[in-house]
Amino acid sequence: MKPLFELLLSDVRFVEGYHTCMNCGVCTAICPAAEFYDYDPRKLLNQLQQKSDESIIELLKSETIWYCGQCMSCKTRCPRGNTPGFVIQALRKLSVNLGYFVESEKGRQQFAIKRTVGDNILKFGYCVHPQGVAPDLHPEQGPVWRWVVDNAEGIMDRLGANYNKPGAGTLRKIAQEDLDELQAIFDVTGGTAMYESIENFSREKAKLMNLDFNDDTPNEYFNVVYSENSNQHNKNN
Ligand code: SF4
Numbered sequence: 037m038k039p040l041f042e043l044l045l046s047d048v049r050f051v052e053g054y055h056t057c058m059n060c061g062v063c064t065a066i067c068p069a070a071e072f073y074d075y076d077p078r079k080l081l082n083q084l085q086q087k088s089d090e091s092i093i094e095l096l097k098s099e100t101i102w103y104c105g106q107c108m109s110c111k112t113r114c115p116r117g118n119t120p121g122f123v124i125q126a127l128r129k130l131s132v133n134l135g136y137f138v139e140s141e142k143g144r145q146q147f148a149i150k151r152t153v154g155d156n157i158l159k160f161g162y163c164v165h166p167q168g169v170a171p172d173l174h175p176e177q178g179p180v181w182r183w184v185v186d187n188a189e190g191i192m193d194r195l196g197a198n199y200n201k202p203g204a205g206t207l208r209k210i211a212q213e214d215l216d217e218l219q220a221i222f223d224v225t226g227g228t229a230m231y232e233s234i235e236n237f238s239r240e241k242a243k244l245m246n247l248d249f250n251d252d253t254p255n256e257y258f259n260v261v262y263s264e265n266s267n268q269h270n271k272n273n
């Protein structure tokens with residue numbers, strides 16, 4: 037395998053976001069994630085400047101790369117034209133491709149987001165769809181959510197929404213040919229391969245953790261990664 041720094045250089049987001057860093061810390065000063073998490077874009081850029089596999093693997097296995105909220109405030113201020121938010125995107129992609137994401141709690145959650153929001157996109161044509169917001173997984177929706185899901189068609193009719201039917205409007209049914217086109221876009225842009233990588237490495241991790249893993253959502257591994265929280269992420273803890 038090529039040196040990891042070279043693999044990062046093959047990602048256009050890395051090329052766009054990473055130039056020389058003079059370690060000034062302006063990005064960290066403006067970064068909202070740095071206020072709450074043990075996260076520091078200045079340190080991260082500095083670590084990357086070592087260009088060694090060892091320091092990059094440390095990042096790929098870390099919680100750190102999952103703390104960035106992708107607000108891109110850093111892009112607006114860096115005197116060297118860096119965008120740590122783009123660098124993070126490239127690191128996350130590499131972490132998923134090589135399977136290092138399963139070594140961190142936040143990284144393992146990529147499986148949960150793939151099985152929910154990710155699969156919703158290809159199944160419904162929406163990131164979030166009432167049928168994809170299972171009441172058992174979303175207690176934050178409140179006690180009436182199960183009733184809303186069970187009676188969605190009648191409720192939407194009364195609200196005048198075109199729910200799950202052809203035609204116009206929010207939550208209309210997305211035509212199969214459009215879903216097929218979405219799938220084709222995922223296929224040619226690497227999205228499908230990324231989903232497969234998340235599934236395959238998560239299956240291996242589930243084996244190591246002695247947890248059941250299958251195509252159903254939720255399953256035992258899903259429940260663990262969806263709910264585990266070490267409470268070690270907030271730097272004020
Ligand atoms: S603002 Fe730019 S130059 Fe300064 S530490 Fe951040 S990335 Fe490096």
Ligand code: SF4
Nearest residue numbers: 067104105108110121
């Ligand atoms: S994009 Fe990420 S690194 Fe940049 S300011 Fe926002 S949270 Fe911080």
